[in-house]
Amino acid sequence: MRIVLMGNPNVGKSVIFSRLTGTNVVVSNYPGTTVEFTRGTMRFKGEKVEVLDAPGVYSLEPVSKAEEVAVKLLRDGDLVVNVVDSTHLERSLYLTLQLLEKRIPLVVALNLWDEAKHKGVEIDVEKLERFLGVPVVPTVAITGEGVKELVSRLDGASPGNLELGEQERWRRIGEIVSQTQKVYHKHPTLLEKLGETSVKPLTGVPLALVVMLLSFTIIRFIGESLISHVFEPLFEFYAPLATKISELLGPGLLHDILIGQLINGEVDYLQSMGLITTGIYVPIAAVLPYVLAFYLVLGFLEDSGYLPRLAVLVDNVMHKLGLHGSAIVSMLLGLGCNVPGALSTRILETKRQRFIAATLMAIAVPCMAQTAIIFGLVGRHGLSSLLIVFSTLLIVWLALGLLLNRALSGESPEIFMEIPPYRPPHWVTLLKKLWMRIRGFFVGAVPFVLLGVLIVNIFYVSGVIQVISKATAPVVTGLLGLPEEAVVALVIGFLRKDVAVGMLLPLGLTMEQAAVASVVLAMYFPCVATFAVLVKELGVLDTAKAGLIMVTLALLVGTTLSQVL
Amino acid sequence: MNKLRTLEDMGPGEQGTIKKIDGGHGLQRRLNLLGLGIGKKVRKITSEPFRGPVVVEVDGGQIAIGRGIARKVWVGPVDENSSDGKPKRG
Numbered sequence: 275m276r277i278v279l280m281g282n283p284n285v286g287k288s289v290i291f292s293r294l295t296g297t298n299v300v301v302s303n304y305p306g307t308t309v310e311f312t313r314g315t316m317r318f319k320g321e322k323v324e325v326l327d328a329p330g331v332y333s334l335e336p337v338s339k340a341e342e343v344a345v346k347l348l349r350d351g352d353l354v355v356n357v358v359d360s361t362h363l364e365r366s367l368y369l370t371l372q373l374l375e376k377r378i379p380l381v382v383a384l385n386l387w388d389e390a391k392h393k394g395v396e397i398d399v400e401k402l403e404r405f406l407g408v409p410v411v412p413t414v415a416i417t418g419e420g421v422k423e424l425v426s427r428l429d430g431a432s433p434g435n436l437e438l439g440e441q442e443r444w445r446r447i448g449e450i451v452s453q454t455q456k457v458y459h460k461h462p463t464l465l466e467k468l469g470e471t472s473v474k475p476l477t478g479v480p481l482a483l484v485v486m487l488l489s490f491t492i493i494r495f496i497g498e499s500l501i502s503h504v505f506e507p508l509f510e511f512y513a514p515l516a517t518k519i520s521e522l523l524g525p526g527l528l529h530d531i532l533i534g535q536l537i538n539g540e541v542d543y544l545q546s547m548g549l550i551t552t553g554i555y556v557p558i559a560a561v562l563p564y565v566l567a568f569y570l571v572l573g574f575l576e577d578s579g580y581l582p583r584l585a586v587l588v589d590n591v592m593h594k595l596g597l598h599g600s601a602i603v604s605m606l607l608g609l610g611c612n613v614p615g616a617l618s619t620r621i622l623e624t625k626r627q628r629f630i631a632a633t634l635m636a637i638a639v640p641c642m643a644q645t646a647i648i649f650g651l652v653g654r655h656g657l658s659s660l661l662i663v664f665s666t667l668l669i670v671w672l673a674l675g676l677l678l679n680r681a682l683s684g685e686s687p688e689i690f691m692e693i694p695p696y697r698p699p700h701w702v703t704l705l706k707k708l709w710m711r712i713r714g715f716f717v718g719a720v721p722f723v724l725l726g727v728l729i730v731n732i733f734y735v736s737g738v739i740q741v742i743s744k745a746t747a748p749v750v751t752g753l754l755g756l757p758e759e760a761v762v763a764l765v766i767g768f769l770r771k772d773v774a775v776g777m778l779l780p781l782g783l784t785m786e787q788a789a790v791a792s793v794v795l796a797m798y799f800p801c802v803a804t805f806a807v808l809v810k811e812l813g814v815l816d817t818a819k820a821g822l823i824m825v826t827l828a829l830l831v832g833t834t835l836s837q838v839l
Numbered sequence: 840m841n842k843l844r845t846l847e848d849m850g851p852g853e854q855g856t857i858k859k860i861d862g863g864h865g866l867q868r869r870l871n872l873l874g875l876g877i878g879k880k881v882r883k884i885t886s887e888p889f890r891g892p893v894v895v896e897v898d899g900g901q902i903a904i905g906r907g908i909a910r911k912v913w914v915g916p917v918d919e920n921s922s923d924g925k926p927k928r929g
Contacts, residue, residue, distance in 0.1 A: 361899060362898055362899075365872065368871075393899055440868070474885045475885065475887055582903075590892075598905070688908055689905045690873070690908055693894070693900075693902065
């Protein structure tokens with residue numbers, strides 16, 4: 275048996291899903307589409323039942339990809355739980371009536387029941403049940419209220435037998451709403467007032483700056499604590515094992531690839547550069563803690579309702595880059611790790627938007643690893659040099675966006691979306707999402723990072739790197755004004771940015787050189803993992819185009835920067 | 840007298856009832872699904888600067904609408920007979 279959860283966006287559907295299912299939850303793409311849905315299992319009458327969380331939709335007319343998938347999932351289901359927003363009964367009922375027309379067994383969950391009460395909305399549940407002819411259960415997903423009753427009434431699910439046109443549907447909804455719902459006037463709550471304050475530009479923009487600043491402070495605090503209390507002790511524990519392996523292998527090719535160089539006769543996680551030393555230390559002990567902290571904070575901003583407001587505030591800028599406000603989510607995800615960032619561009623409607631968003635992100639949004647690199651390389655020259663690097667990236671992001679929006683044919687669609695009210699997030703749902711994103715980082719990024727180290731090490735041992743370096747030396751020294759020793763580092767940077775930094779650090783670059791090197795490193799190529807995702811998401815041709823833009827622009831900006839500074 | 844304004848032209852805090860929507864069936868449908876059908880009472884919250892979106896309140900929730908669409912939705916004085924709850928749709 276299969277249960278499908280259906281409902282409008284922002285009705286707490288995923289919280290209901292989280293309550294029904296256990297921990298064994300997977301995200302998958304519907305075959306042949308890029309739309310994601312979540313799948314889990316629950317026990318029902320002693321039987322293991324599959325639960326599918328369909329994408330949030332307002333109707334079943336297949337006009338968008340999400341709706342197409344919802345309709346397809348419906349065909350695979352044996353029973354539908356329609357999650358309805360009690361605070362927006364009228365709008366929600368459109369989907370409910372359409373589901374009744376599909377003649378599939380249906381149960382309605384009147385979710386956000388508490389919020390409706392606070393808003394002065396009263397719904398006569400029994401009357402509504404009679405109108406719809408299916409079980410209707412008020413629920414408060416976030417506290418779990420009503421969820422047990424919802425499960426107990428799944429048995430009574432019955433299919434509808436309606437046959438309505440669009441006009442009739444709205445007329446019927448008008449009739450149902452007028453007879454089952456009463457709305458009393460209530461004064462807006464503090465959260466509602468805050469909701470307005472944060473989209474009004476005069477108050478919203480300063481608030482956004484405060485939220486961003488606070489977020490990054492928290493991310494840094496959590497990240498640093500995780501590193502010093504969890505991950506570094508873990509690797510200290512692992513050090514004797516690595517040393518043992520090093521001894522067993524003895525000097526030779528395999529040792530150079532796996533362990534790398536011993537520093538003062540010992541494994542050094544930052545400088546050895548081997549596959550099982552630096553190769554696993556950097557992604558796990560240096561990057562993962564920040565990725566984890568970042569996605570925890572981002573998930574909180576998402577689920578509390580702040581992110582949609584930020585999307586509205588920045589929509590004017592994003593629109594001029596050929597995107598709309600919602601694309602800010604991809605960019606923010608990209609600040610954590612470019613891999614989930616690039617994957618999230620799927621939610622954008624057109625191919626053009628996806629190309630612009632993915633290219634901008636890959637070129638000018640530094641991931642946590644790149645940020646760490648920039649801090650390592652430039653940070654010791656002071657705050658002003660950090661400012662130079664990050665503002666250069668921001669300018670590139672804006673300028674390239676404007677340019678692409680002009681150069682590419684096609685329109686940028688307008689924003690048109692609901693802004694959900696502020697709500698306290700449900701922690702279990704939040705942690706599940708965090709877990710899925712972290713898993714994405716492990717499965718999607720870490721293997722490629724290891725592959726990158728392997729290839730670099732093989733190239734290094736076999737002398738290929740030195741040949742390429744000779745060929746590109748005039749560009750690096752002539753145009754970018756970097757010392758000759760930096761050539762190898764930049765070439766390696768194609769595969770491993772962090773390794774490149776390890777090689778640049780001892781060169782004693784001046785502030786100007788360090789700034790140029792880190793801007794070029796950040797821009798000219800994404801990491802191998804992101805590159806693989808780009809090929810998958812955009813196709814080979816568009817990725818090649820994006821790659822060409824990256825290399826050209828990196829050289830252009832690098833050269834300009836070395837002249838100006 | 841016909842004193843209609845678009846959602847774009849309304850001032851912050853002003854209220855009105857949706858009277859007319861320029862545009863085809865597709866646009867009307869999309870607007871209806873987010874509660875912005877003809878006969879619905881709306882309150883303008885703000886317009887974002889630099890031709891950013893317009894934010895309105897309808898049915899106690901907020902909706903963000905790009906300028907292009909906001910210009911197609913015409914609003915008249917509040918019509919108390921058909922405000923919340925009992926929508927008339929044409």
